[in-house]
Structure formats: C-alpha cells, structure tokens
Amino acid sequence: MHYWIPGAVAATLLLSGCSLWPAAEKTAVNEQRIAELNIPAGLKAPKKPGQYDLPAKVAAGVSPEQMDLRAPMQVLAVATNARVEEEEKEARVWFERTEFTGDLMPYLQNNITSFFSKNTIDATHPQQLQWQTDWVSSYQETGWWLWKGQELTQQSKFNVVLEPRSHGRTIAVQVKLLEHKYTDETQKLTPISQRREEVHFLNRIIDHIATVELAAIREAKAKLPDVMLTRAVNDKQEPVMLTTQPIDVTWSQLELLLEKVGLEVTDLNQTDYVYYLKYIKAEQGFWDSIWGDEDLPELPLTAGEYQLSLSKTDKGTAIKIKDKDGKVLDQATLDAVYEVFAAAIRQGKLEL
Structure with a gap:
C-alpha cells in the first residue's frame, strides 16, 4: 500500500530550492563608453558637474580608508536669538x-x-x-557593562572671540582651533577634522546659552497670571474683554480658545481682525476623556451666528462679541461668557 504525504513532498521541494528550475543564462554586457564631444573652434565646452567626481587622491590610487571623507559638522543655532549666516565658512x-x-x-x-x-x-x-582655553580633553567609552571606562583620545586648545556689530544689538561668537593632538600619534589632523573640532566646541557654547535662555523664559512665564483676560468697558460704554497681549498674539490664541468652547469659525477677516462664528455646544473629545480634562461650562448663548472683533488699545487688545444682527452682547451675558473663556484658558494654558 502506498501513502501520499503532502507535507513531505512540500518539504522536499523547499529543500531542493531552485535546483528544480533551470538556471538563467548569463549574458555578457558590452560596456560602451561615450566619446568626448569635439568642440568646434570658436565655441566653449559646456561645464561639467563635479559633485560626483572621485577625490583627486583616490583617483591617483590612494585608498579611501586613508582619507577623512566625513561630512563637515554643522553649527546648530538652537538658541532662539541665534542664527548662522548663509555661506559662512568659519x-x-x-x-x-x-x-x-x-x-x-x-x-x-x-x-x-x-x-x-x-x-x-x-x-x-x-x-x-577674547578667551584662550587650556587643553580640552575628549574621551571615548571603552569596555562594557561593569568594565566600562573612559579613554583619552584627543586634546585641543581653542580661541573664543566676540565680534560685535557697531550698533551693539548683534554679536558674533567665533571659535578657532589653536592647538591639537591625538593620543594616537599615527592620526593626523585634516581640514575637515579641524572644522569639526571648532564647530563641536562652538555648539557646546550655544547649547549652554540656549539652556540659560530657556530657564529665563520659563521663569518669566511662571510670573504671569493664569489668565490675563479681564472685563472692561470701551469708549462707547460697550462691555468688552481686555487682554494685555498684542493684537497678533491675541488673534492666534483666540483660534485655539474658540474651538475649545464650541464656537466654530465659519469665516474670518484678518485685516480687520474679525472672526465670524457659529455657536454649537462643546463636546468633550476622546483624548480629553482619556487624560481626564474637566468638562468646560456651557456658554450662555443661543445657537446661531456671532461676530468676535479685536481692536488695539493703549493697554493691549479689546475683544468685542456681537450677535448676527451686529448687537453687542449685554454686560451680564458677556460676564458669563468671560467665565467660560477664563476656564478654557486655564485648561488649555493659553496665552490670554
């Protein structure tokens, strides 16, 4: 009696690999080189792009492993008040x-x-x-786990110079490599390596300044009240809300606020700083429920269309709310709207 075992057959086919099929024939490819253009007398040859050319030393027979082919390091202007000029070589x-x-x-x-x-x-x-540093050492990690250690690889001396513009509001910080030595005497300093050392040391300085700046920004922000928005009356004795923020900052922050309280922006006029709104009841979003954000109180407005306009004042920015007929909200209604706005500002940590 013969037994048919499909699994064994499948395994046999898999193990046999491509031996079941005839090998593809390999055809030789004849390489054809295009001859150089013959430029007639009186005409100039077109420029050849050189970005893909082999380095001259490699073309002469020097092994690429013996050359420093690393890309130059970039200056990282991470501080908010720092910048790098285009085509900067230093x-x-x-x-x-x-x-x-x-x-x-x-x-x-x-x-x-x-x-x-x-x-x-x-x-x-x-x-x-100007500052001139003593030897600044660089180390690399050696070993692993409990046997990790630090091994000195190179040392450098730097010159740090401040270059102020005449008006004093802009100052450059420049770093120059003065001396350098590797612990491995067979290593040589190349132009790319020199720039990498200079830029790396400059980036460390920039990072330190950016850290100090960030701490100052956080400290200044911590001193601000939770809500800068207040209630006031304008020259026409109309009830408005007032913030000390500039009008452009208020405009951008209001877009975030309106969405949170259920006011849908249907149109806007940024030239005159007017939002055209439609009121719909705010609903708690999925992520709000996940992270436990509290529901905001409902606005004391009837469903419909409204206008919110901004105007500059000597104290900051005034915010006026009108209904679809152009009538300014009364004081009592605006007071109730203000309470909802203030709660949303606190919850969203908005700058209003």
Missing part, C-alpha cells in the same frame, strides 16, 4: 538682543564664562572680547 554664530538677554555684550560674556566654569575648562582672558 565656526561662527550670531546672537541678537532680546527681552531676555538685556544688554547683549555682558549677557554673552557672563554665559561664556559660566560655560567654562561649569565644564571645568581653564581659560585665560588676554583681551576684553
């Missing part, structure tokens, strides 16, 4: 004066000095706007 970054920096020159001097102190870098001050 390790240089520009800082602008802001409300958090105050006078920019002492601000940068203090931060660079604190950077040296925090990282235990010895530096001399040969000139008023």
Whole structure:
C-alpha cells in the first residue's frame, strides 16, 4: 500500500530550492563608453558637474580608508536669538538682543564664562572680547557593562572671540582651533577634522546659552497670571474683554480658545481682525476623556451666528462679541461668557 504525504513532498521541494528550475543564462554586457564631444573652434565646452567626481587622491590610487571623507559638522543655532549666516565658512554664530538677554555684550560674556566654569575648562582672558582655553580633553567609552571606562583620545586648545556689530544689538561668537593632538600619534589632523573640532566646541557654547535662555523664559512665564483676560468697558460704554497681549498674539490664541468652547469659525477677516462664528455646544473629545480634562461650562448663548472683533488699545487688545444682527452682547451675558473663556484658558494654558 502506498501513502501520499503532502507535507513531505512540500518539504522536499523547499529543500531542493531552485535546483528544480533551470538556471538563467548569463549574458555578457558590452560596456560602451561615450566619446568626448569635439568642440568646434570658436565655441566653449559646456561645464561639467563635479559633485560626483572621485577625490583627486583616490583617483591617483590612494585608498579611501586613508582619507577623512566625513561630512563637515554643522553649527546648530538652537538658541532662539541665534542664527548662522548663509555661506559662512568659519565656526561662527550670531546672537541678537532680546527681552531676555538685556544688554547683549555682558549677557554673552557672563554665559561664556559660566560655560567654562561649569565644564571645568581653564581659560585665560588676554583681551576684553577674547578667551584662550587650556587643553580640552575628549574621551571615548571603552569596555562594557561593569568594565566600562573612559579613554583619552584627543586634546585641543581653542580661541573664543566676540565680534560685535557697531550698533551693539548683534554679536558674533567665533571659535578657532589653536592647538591639537591625538593620543594616537599615527592620526593626523585634516581640514575637515579641524572644522569639526571648532564647530563641536562652538555648539557646546550655544547649547549652554540656549539652556540659560530657556530657564529665563520659563521663569518669566511662571510670573504671569493664569489668565490675563479681564472685563472692561470701551469708549462707547460697550462691555468688552481686555487682554494685555498684542493684537497678533491675541488673534492666534483666540483660534485655539474658540474651538475649545464650541464656537466654530465659519469665516474670518484678518485685516480687520474679525472672526465670524457659529455657536454649537462643546463636546468633550476622546483624548480629553482619556487624560481626564474637566468638562468646560456651557456658554450662555443661543445657537446661531456671532461676530468676535479685536481692536488695539493703549493697554493691549479689546475683544468685542456681537450677535448676527451686529448687537453687542449685554454686560451680564458677556460676564458669563468671560467665565467660560477664563476656564478654557486655564485648561488649555493659553496665552490670554
């Protein structure tokens, strides 16, 4: 008696691989080189792009492993008041004066000095706007788990210079490599390696300044009240809401606020700072229920269309709400609307 075992047959076919099918024939490809263009006399040859050309040393027979083919490191202007100019060839970054920096020159001097102190870098001050560091060491991690350690790989000395513009509101910080040595004497410093060392040290300075700036921004924000929005009366004795924020900031923050309280924006006129609204009852979203956000009180408005307009004042921005007929909301209704707005501002941590 013969037994048919499908699984065994399938396994046999899989193990046999491609031996069941004839091997594809390999055909030789004849490489054809296109001859160079013959340029007639009196005409110029077109320019050849060189971005894909082999480096001259490689074309001459030098092994690529013996060359530094790494991409140059980029200056990371992570501070809000920092920028890098286009086509910049040096390790240089520009800082602008802001409300958090105050006078920019002492601000940068203090931060660079604190950077040296925090990282235990010895530096001399040969000139008023210049620092020269002692040896700055770089290490790489060796070993693994309980046997991890740090091994010295290279040391560098840097020159840090401040370059102020004449008006004093813009100052550049530039880093230059003065001396360098590898622990491995067979390694040589290449132009790319030199720039990488300069940019890396400059990025460390920028990161320190950005950290100090972020702490100042958080401190200033913590001093602000939860809600800057208040109730007031304008020159026409109409009830309005007033915020100390500029009109452009108020305009952008209101778009977030209106959505939270169930006011749908149907149209807008940013030139005149007018929102055209339709009131629908706000519903708690899925993520609000997941994260436990409290339901906002319902606006004391009937369903329908409304207008919300902004105007500049000497104290900030005034917010006026009208119904579809252009009638300004009465004081009692606006007071109740204000309470809902204030609750939404606190919940959404809006800048209003």
